[in-house]
Amino acid sequence: MQKENNKIALVTGANKGIGYQIAKALVENGYRVYLGSRSLENGEKAALEIGGNIHAIALDITDPISVKNAVEKVQQETGHLDLLVNNAAISNVGPSNRTMEEVLTAQMPSVVPIEDLRAVWETNVFSTLAVTQAFLPFLRKSQRARIVNVSSALGSLTLNSDLENPFRNGFDAAYGASKTALNGIMLSLAIELEKENINVTMVSPGFTATELNNFQGTDTVEFGSLEPIKVALSEDIPTGSFRGPADISGANSHLPW
Structure with missing residues (x-):
């Protein structure tokens, strides 16, 4: 049974994967969802x-x-947003049949083609911020607006500088570093918007099997969506927070930057 609360949300990249699961959960909890x-x-x-x-x-x-055009459509139909979920992202621009190891090798900073780097960062960093700026006037009309960014723990400088981290070799210049940049920009935005009571948070779904990694992730999309859904539905997570993927009990952790 769906709840009714008339809040309005926009989820980017929501026709499949994590975004689809977030959009579905928001509808089930009473949101009007774009x-x-x-x-x-x-x-x-x-x-x-x-x-x-x-x-x-x-x-x-x-x-x-x-x-x-999307901004104009929202303006005509509702004129405001309560929640923006920045989910759309890409991991690479090469052939889709490559293994994760092949992608990672090609995206190390010593060899990654600069045009590939630009393409990934254009989507994950610059375009994500551009969309946020475009819809910010609608969010400012909400009493408790929130911006949720689907990011990655792979972008954590703290984790990747830890010699004991077994996943640090996966920190590449394209996808991984783009998430570092996204985290930094969104933390900056969180600080800027504190005085306007607009909450900005980041969340990592973990290594989820989606089209982003050619379905080579170790977690199902349903499991990987648990924490992003929890963050998208919660109004109590402190602004500027980075939330980690759910563990097997459904709990979560506050990840370091």
């Missing part, structure tokens, strides 16, 4: 599957015209 998708057709298909108060919206975060 399901952002680069392909409107794919977005409409996902919205039909989810059902309820969900509305597909064409949104390619790397395309300024697409962002402008």
Whole structure:
């Protein structure tokens, strides 16, 4: 049974994977949800599957015209947002059939093509901030607005500088470092917006099997979505926080930067 609270949310990259699960959970908890998708057709298909108060919206975060059109649509229909979930991201721009080891090797700073680096950072950093800036006027109309960023523990400087961290060799210049940059920018935004009572948080789903990693992750999308969903639904997490993936009991941890 769906709850009714009339809050309005926008989730980017929500036609599949983690974004889809977040959008679905928000609808089930009474939100009117804008399901952002680069392909409107794919977005409409996902919205039909989810059902309820969900509305597909064409949104390619790397395309300024697409962002402008999405802003105009929200302006015409609701005029405000209570929650923005920045989920859309890419991990690489190479062939989709490569293993994670092959992708990682190609994205180390000594060899990564600068154009590949730019492409990943364009989506994960610059375009994510651009979308946030574009929808910020709508969030400012909410009494308790929140911005949730689906990030990665792979971007943690603290964890990756720890010699005992068994995953530090996976810290690459493209995806991993783009999440470091995203975390830094969003922490800066959290500090800036404190006085406006707009909450900004980051959350890592863990190594989840999604299209982002050619489905080579170790966790199911349902499990990996647990913590992002919890953060998206919670209004009590301190601004500027970075939340970690759920453990097997469903608990969470506060990750270091």
